[in-house]
Amino acid sequence: MNVADFIKAYESWCPADLALADDPVGLQIGSLNQEISRVLVTLDIREQTVAEAIAKDCQLILAKHPVIFRPLAGMTDADSQEAIVRELVQHDIAVYTCHTGIDILQGGLNDYFCELLDIKDVENFNDEGLGRIGNVEMQTVAQFSDKVKQGFGQERLRTVTYDHSLEQKISRVAICGGSGGNFWREAREAGADVYITADIYYHTAHDMLSSGLLAIDPGHYMERLFVPLVATKLREVTTLEVVASKENTNPFYDV
Amino acid sequence: MNVADFIKAYESWCPADLALADDPVGLQIGSLNQEISRVLVTLDIREQTVAEAIAKDCQLILAKHPVIFRPLAGMTDADSQEAIVRELVQHDIAVYTCHTGIDILQGGLNDYFCELLDIKDVENFNDEGLGRIGNVEMQTVAQFSDKVKQGFGQERLRTVTYDHSLEQKISRVAICGGSGGNFWREAREAGADVYITADIYYHTAHDMLSSGLLAIDPGHYMERLFVPLVATKLREVTTLEVVASKENTNPFYDV
């Protein structure tokens, strides 16, 4: 199977034109003619991910986050991003990135989150189709935070509530994987009591509260669920050997 | 004492032109001729802060964060920011904001942080003069994180390290109160082993690590130390009754 065949198979599930305009997606490194037999699925491509791909003899990495966010002015090892690309090129490892396409896809990452959290009656809450909104049984923020911890498999998360109280009742929930802070107004206008997203900015959190919106921030690394979702799918639509990355690329650690 | 006299006294310590260009600072609400006898010092002006000013009969609020970040297109209660301004105007409470002036000031907030953390040989690390860099005794990130928790009086904080390990040794520390993530390159170029700042973005944290820089993020609310620092100073330079805000305006709460 070559890279072109792989892309065709993947895009039969998640079409390339779903991603936001100007989003750097698709084949970023490599050649359409390259023969591949093993693909690594990962959220991020960091130094340890490249090492993992080499060690596990993967000829292609399928990543959610672009390996080239901004065009590269050079290809030296003095810039860490260029250094990562250099190493991939030198080991002839191709890279395909999904980014916002998989967020927008019906049945994609945001819908997978909704499923994990038992959110019902799910629909888009913004024009871009990046976020989702739906209903849960009436419960306290405390109860729903526990649900989120369980769903995302993490011990801690950050909340945005009045007076740090977790007793407020909620039943309508918006969610947007990754840094969705800028969409909070659309979430509120769609009726959300609480908004699950990451990288919420301090002053944005104030604005949310003033407008009556609570929030739960599990951290950007919530998106690691991209890996099992997409690995499973790839096994269905291709004959490649699919390797789910084992590297933890979360740069943050709470102490 | 009227507002004009108050401003004169305050600015004899922290001149108005220290703040970054285009930063919305100075008298944002009220009249220079207004007589005042009691001033509330606070990091943020939120709904509860306005209520506190009314309850404690303060005629002026001195805040670090602007109450008007962006010009207001109206003065209705449908917008939460406008609603806060409306209530202040209706209770004839004046507002003076410092914002980046107090960060840049020699002997201001960043220097106060350095003092609390026993950082020595302190100097600016960026052209704007917003951040500081200096030296501490060689120690592990774990040890220094404890120091930061103690200095800022908080139980938890977020770190950016390799493999979530806290054993790396550091001795050169940069610090920038508030959202200083965008200055990380200057911090690194000035030799920092670790950078203390808030609201660090996920992909920025990756870039820091790739370049060899660690980070400690105590949260934006680290800036609440503005209150004791400035309240103390105001008691020296004015005859006003100075009230240090007791409201917790941190929108975030980790659970």
Place this chain on the structure above:
Amino acid sequence: MNVADFIKAYESWCPADLALADDPVGLQIGSLNQEISRVLVTLDIREQTVAEAIAKDCQLILAKHPVIFRPLAGMTDADSQEAIVRELVQHDIAVYTCHTGIDILQGGLNDYFCELLDIKDVENFNDEGLGRIGNVEMQTVAQFSDKVKQGFGQERLRTVTYDHSLEQKISRVAICGGSGGNFWREAREAGADVYITADIYYHTAHDMLSSGLLAIDPGHYMERLFVPLVATKLREVTTLEVVASKENTNPFYDV
């Protein structure tokens, strides 16, 4: 009746989306929930208008010109526009502004002008729908100027003619209330012999003449006819007590 009900009634006649894009219109000050019983109708909101609203116990002002033309960077009394807004907020007087909506409205201000001046076969002359054009009986500029004086109830006006002669014959008339100078080419292309508008710039007047177009400038205050037009309408569509402003806000006076 609350402000929301009032707006609903007014906009059933003059829809909010008629105004030009980016035109600052609608509820600029106050709350949709505010109870009101008396409304002041006025062209401008100046200091004397605020005093009139207070004296006559009006809880809402309906004005043609916005009270906030450009977003406000503060709310101090050092800026005269902010000072007017401050006083309105402190007296809890709401403000709703129409601006270009009422100019564009079929049956609005420009059509009212045409009726007063016996202009027939009226149609729009520009894409924005701000101005009107139509026919009058063939007559000299002198005769038509008298008609305009009579229609607008004023003793003097400014003309743009060749050699200051008023003897030229005209029969096709364009009109645009307020500062319509920039639309002169559209008026000319639609066949106008003479164009009635205000605040005509010196070099624009030269350009008009060179292209064969005459003009009559009754002054921007011609728009005071907004008051009787809208007061009458409000009495039909609401149960509020409607007060037509008695204040003369024309800043100009010819001596």
Place this chain on the structure above:
Amino acid sequence: MNVADFIKAYESWCPADLALADDPVGLQIGSLNQEISRVLVTLDIREQTVAEAIAKDCQLILAKHPVIFRPLAGMTDADSQEAIVRELVQHDIAVYTCHTGIDILQGGLNDYFCELLDIKDVENFNDEGLGRIGNVEMQTVAQFSDKVKQGFGQERLRTVTYDHSLEQKISRVAICGGSGGNFWREAREAGADVYITADIYYHTAHDMLSSGLLAIDPGHYMERLFVPLVATKLREVTTLEVVASKENTNPFYDV
């Protein structure tokens, strides 16, 4: 004498670099080598001015206002500005324009206005050097308006005062020939009680009054005094026959 010599003589009095940056000034039509013996001095170049230059056999026109304000996309007679330029080219009449240079010049047009109005202690009031400010004896606006009418030789002018009253006392006067409305804040900050300038916009007049500034607007055609001032000077510095234009180019006429 050729055009180059003429320019040298004129610019020895009023240097070319005095004008504002990007102001279209200097030789706009003609050739430096053209021999000339008679020059027409005029405020504007309109159709009648061109006819006058031809009739009086002038080979050069010295005008205050540019004959080409904006670059010309063609040279047809369908555009009135192009048609004027065509006729000048066809009659081989050169054009030199002064525009803001003569306003800024010490001893230029604004200073000449001050002299006519007995304004003393004259200095610039804005950075561009376009306007002047000075003192007159304490008097009412009514008295000073009479002085302005007399100085500019006109029967009527427009005032901006409170309640159309002319009884307010003034003693500090700012002046800027032409359309100086945008400079009103600088005039006020320099202490002006009243500001003499033309083409004042309706909402600007409101802002002036709210800030405490009165105004007198004699109309843009006040600048016709350019003609005697410059004609006199040209007779001193050149040997040319100097013709002061007799055409009235004021497009406005009050009825």
Place this chain on the structure above:
Amino acid sequence: MNVADFIKAYESWCPADLALADDPVGLQIGSLNQEISRVLVTLDIREQTVAEAIAKDCQLILAKHPVIFRPLAGMTDADSQEAIVRELVQHDIAVYTCHTGIDILQGGLNDYFCELLDIKDVENFNDEGLGRIGNVEMQTVAQFSDKVKQGFGQERLRTVTYDHSLEQKISRVAICGGSGGNFWREAREAGADVYITADIYYHTAHDMLSSGLLAIDPGHYMERLFVPLVATKLREVTTLEVVASKENTNPFYDV
């Protein structure tokens, strides 16, 4: 016949709105009412062209290239472009320019080139409709270069090939008269083996070769074929005396 009639006749063949947006075309100098009996057809209007028009008593010049490419800030003889316009105005010679309209026209200049070069199955290769693509019999670049030399009646031309070899076989040819270098990607995507256009930039030629595209550059003056094409057509659609320019305006000469 007046200029308006002439334009009507010409535009019945080549409509004015064919040209690219913002392209300076149509009547650039003169008057619609001007009577004309003799027209000069030319590629460029240079000094010698103006002299030719005067000598041959032509009242109108029909040119492919605009005589005013960029709006003119003046009308002096210090600028060579303005000097050409001045002379035309002084001799009352009107100018009408076609520019990209004739390139885009079906049956226009590009199609005429295709005919001369026996290119078959001709269609547009870019959205603007400026260029054409079609097929020729399979042949070497050497053979086709000879064909181009013969078609354009010139002894030399410049090629872009691998290792300066002319032996490569081609059968699909794109062509764009004038400076069409920027459209090379569209030509390649439409399947061109070789692209005929002028003013090819050095680095563009490298990019062409790297993508597999060859090129033949006959020079911009290839467009002189505009003259016989349009002169012939004008003789059909008007009763004017049509003069085909005899001046060689090619600024380049290979030695």
Place this chain on the structure above:
Amino acid sequence: MNVADFIKAYESWCPADLALADDPVGLQIGSLNQEISRVLVTLDIREQTVAEAIAKDCQLILAKHPVIFRPLAGMTDADSQEAIVRELVQHDIAVYTCHTGIDILQGGLNDYFCELLDIKDVENFNDEGLGRIGNVEMQTVAQFSDKVKQGFGQERLRTVTYDHSLEQKISRVAICGGSGGNFWREAREAGADVYITADIYYHTAHDMLSSGLLAIDPGHYMERLFVPLVATKLREVTTLEVVASKENTNPFYDV
């Protein structure tokens, strides 16, 4: 010797900050720590240059033209520029580019051209320092063209003259290697009779002639003299084995 040492040696002759702002120069591919023993000097980096570097076992290429002109959005083989970079990275060949630095350098490429052409009294003719101007003995364009052919070792070149005549006398010569067409006005203002530069645009050639300036265009590939100039210098300042590229990268070939 590593790349850092090499750069230090090269920049002791031609400092990095000589190049124009935003010019993509310096180390574009590779690592400062890379050990090198053999360097290839070339004007361009095309596919055949990469092959040459590989064949001759060069670890670094020193090129005049950047290998990355515009930042790269990807690193695939579908884009020819990216494909060249990929191959260099895969063979671990570093690239350092000089671009405008060597043009500006005193004793650099433009000065070398002047020496070859016996131009005396050489000085800069534009602010950027890219071009040079000087004097030769009074001679015809024909004679000087022969000199240029001889100096640049080529059989043919393109001239810009009046009526394709080569008999005009010249004595003052401007020169700018590469595409210097945009600087022609500065060359003319500095007194040039003839301007030697490449890639002259058709309409620019017309403008030159109208202003009195002749031109000689030897083609952009005139810059191949970069190779012997820099190779010689490198042998002086480093101990590396210096290989002068033998590949002809001129994409153009006249037939």
